[in-house]
Amino acid sequence: MAASRKVRLIHGGSGEAVQGALFPESTTKINFTDSSARNSTPFGADIVRLISDQDCHVKFGGPSVAASTSDMLLKANQPEYFTLTDQYIAAIRSSVSGYLYVTVMI
Numbered sequence: 001m002a003a004s005r006k007v008r009l010i011h012g013g014s015g016e017a018v019q020g021a022l023f024p025e026s027t028t029k030i031n032f033t034d035s036s037a038r039n040s041t042p043f044g045a046d047i048v049r050l051i052s053d054q055d056c057h058v059k060f061g062g063p064s065v066a067a068s069t070s071d072m073l074l075k076a077n078q079p080e081y082f083t084l085t086d087q088y089i090a091a092i093r094s095s096v097s098g099y100l101y102v103t104v105m106i
Contacts, residue, residue, distance in 0.1 A: 022047065022105040030091050030100040032056050036066040038090035045104040048089075051079040054098030056091045060084055067092040074100070081105070 028039050032052075042063075050058065054076050059067040067090035074080060074091075076098070091100040 022049075024049070025104040025106045027101055027103045030089065030102065031097075032067075032091040032093050032100055033097040034093055036068070036090045036092045038065055038067075038088045039102065042086045042088050043084060043102065043104060044086055045084065045106070047081055047083055047105040049079050049081050049103040049105055050074055050089070050100060051103075052076055052091070052098055052100045054096045055094035056098065056100055057094060058100065059090045060087045061090070063088060065090045069094065 025045075028043075030037050030039055032054075052074055056074050056076075057067050057069050057071040058074050059065055059071040060082070065088050069092060071092075073094065089100070089102055
């Protein structure tokens with residue numbers, strides 16, 4: 001289900017942009033190893049939160065997307081937020097196998 005709300009940045013007392021309130025809708029777990037793995041259905045979200053338990057490399061794309069160790073590095077236990085529409089997310093380990101958690105944010 002595609003998210004129906006757009007996220008707006010709000011500004012703090014010093015004028016800095018801060019993340020507005022987001023709500024976690026659902027989470028998908030991707031088991032990554034030395035072979036690229038991806039989710040089975042595209043994410044229809046405007047914003048997703050990625051966090052992994054081990055360093056991994058990720059790539060966004062269509063149904064045949066595959067990650068390689070030259071793709072974007074996602075450090076373990078450091079959440080990142082991305083905007084995407086109807087895309088798959090592929091992951092491959094950096095050195096140790098683990099799990100990538102993709103949470104749809106609305």
